[in-house]
Amino acid sequence: MAHYCIKCGSQLETRVIEGRELEACPNDDFVLWRDPKVASAVVVEVDGGVVLGRRSIDPGYGLWCLPGGFVNDDEHPAGAAMRECMEEIGAAVELTSLIGVYHVPKRDAHSMVGIAYRARLADGAELSAGSEMLEVRVFPLDSLPALAFPSHRHVLDEFLKSRASVEAASPQRAAEAVQRGKPPSPARAQSRRPRTR
Ligand SMILES: [Zn+2]
Numbered sequence: 080m081a082h083y084c085i086k087c088g089s090q091l092e093t094r095v096i097e098g099r100e101l102e103a104c105p106n107d108d109f110v111l112w113r114d115p116k117v118a119s120a121v122v123v124e125v126d127g128g129v130v131l132g133r134r135s136i137d138p139g140y141g142l143w144c145l146p147g148g149f150v151n152d153d154e155h156p157a158g159a160a161m162r163e164c165m166e167e168i169g170a171a172v173e174l175t176s177l178i179g180v181y182h183v184p185k186r187d188a189h190s191m192v193g194i195a196y197r198a199r200l201a202d203g204a205e206l207s208a209g210s211e212m213l214e215v216r217v218f219p220l221d222s223l224p225a226l227a228f229p230s231h232r233h234v235l236d237e238f239l240k241s242r243a244s245v246e247a248a249s250p251q252r253a254a255e256a257v258q259r260g261k262p263p264s265p266a267r268a269q270s271r272r273p274r275t276r
Pocket residue numbers: 084085086087088089104105106107108109
């Protein structure tokens with residue numbers, strides 16, 4: 080399919096730039112860069128389980144997923160993660176740590192950079208299904224359902240691994256944390272949003 084320059088409207092031509100074949104304008108410096116989309120996902124811990132929502136939209140209609148979604152241009156990824164929790168599971172959350180940053184390659188769409196956070200519900204917050212969810216439920220870690228996205232399965236695996244290693248390193252602290260209903264060593268994520276990159 081032909082693409083056109085957003086500056087002058089000329090039809091783009093294929094050119095090799097920095098070793099990649101890209102579409103670029105023959106008249107000016109516009110290049111159609113193939114940038115990844117940035118998405119957040121959140122593992123919200125409640126009573127030793129995690130919160131999942133069952134999707135009311137495609138892709139993945141009827142399947143379970145973590146709360147999360149695309150990061151807007153003017154948002155810090157942590158801010159986007161908290162906003163998505165508000166929209167999808169109806170609850171304010173406190174991010175407690177970063178689980179990891181992942182590359183999610185796609186062939187038929189933009190690839191994604193996924194940023195996964197661990198979180199807990201804010202004081203007094205209760206779960207309710209947002210408009211993109213059929214229902215919201217807390218699942219025990221040993222009986223998680225099939226998920227809509229392999230990347231969310233990967234995030235949960237990483238979460239379970241990091242949890243296991245914390246418990247192995249300090250069983251006492253992990254036991255205390257479970258009693259308090261809080262994750263061990265909560266390193267509160269930055270929620271301040273920088274104005275510039
Ligand atoms: Zn142009």
